[in-house]
Amino acid sequence: MSSSFPSSATRQIDDWLSFVVRMKVKELDLYGGGYCLPQFVLSASSLTVLKLRNMKLEAPSPSNFPSLKVLSLSDVEVYSKSLQNLVSGCPIIEDLHLEKYNFGAPISLRVSFWDHILFEADLRTPNLVFLHLTCFAESNISVEASQQLEANLYVRDSSMNKTSYYDLVRLLSNLKCSKKMTLTTECESALIIQKGVRNMSLPPLPNLKHLTLKIHGRLTRNLKLQESLLWCAPSVEAIEIYAS
Secondary structure (H helix, E strand, O other): OEEEEOHHHHHHHHHHHHHHHHOOOOEEEEEEEEEEOOHHHHHOOOOOEEEEEEEEEOOOOOOOOOOOOEEEEEEEEEOHHHHHHHHHOOOOOOEEEEEOOEOOOOEEEEEEOOOOOOOEEEEEEOOEEEEEEEEOOOOEEEEEEOOOOEEEEEEOOOOOOHHHHHHHHHHHHOOOOOOEEEEEEOOHHHHOOOHHHHHOOOOOOOOOOEEEEEEOOOOOOHHHHHHHHHHHOOOOOEEEEEEO
């Protein structure tokens, strides 16, 4: 269901949305001049797709979207805490699109992707300063953010093949605006990128200055790991490696 409306019709819009939520609509696409989304929409458990454009959003507590798979916000006025509360209530989100924001201040955003589905995240948030992602190498993540972005990336793959390494290089390159990154992996081999892949690719993190690597397991190929990391981030000034 899709609609656009003038700001003077707030009461009618609220009533219409209340009806929509009671009818358990699955897809909602709203466009409105500065209209503030009512709180009851943030607990619409039937929604699988929610798209908001040119609106205000306030989420003082975590949302409840157990079925939501697609969330798209464009030109939405929202505070950092409200955005975090909105995203945290979407446990099975697959596609996340953030564009043309009015945050008023730098923001921190945590987003997690847990399943083996090919997920997409398109984040165009110039004030974004911290991003936490839990995903897989094949996840399709695109980020346009502050040049001071600090990224915390957890790559869940426990085994890699040649295709996976190309996917990983692409994933990291989509975070190339990062100057500081904490990278967590299941094993060291996940980050020892094959020479053949390196020869066919550009370094994915040319601007990275500080890299912290956390590995679930022992280090047995330290030199090869360091060689791969220095290729990934040729301008890096400090590398910290922790293994457990």
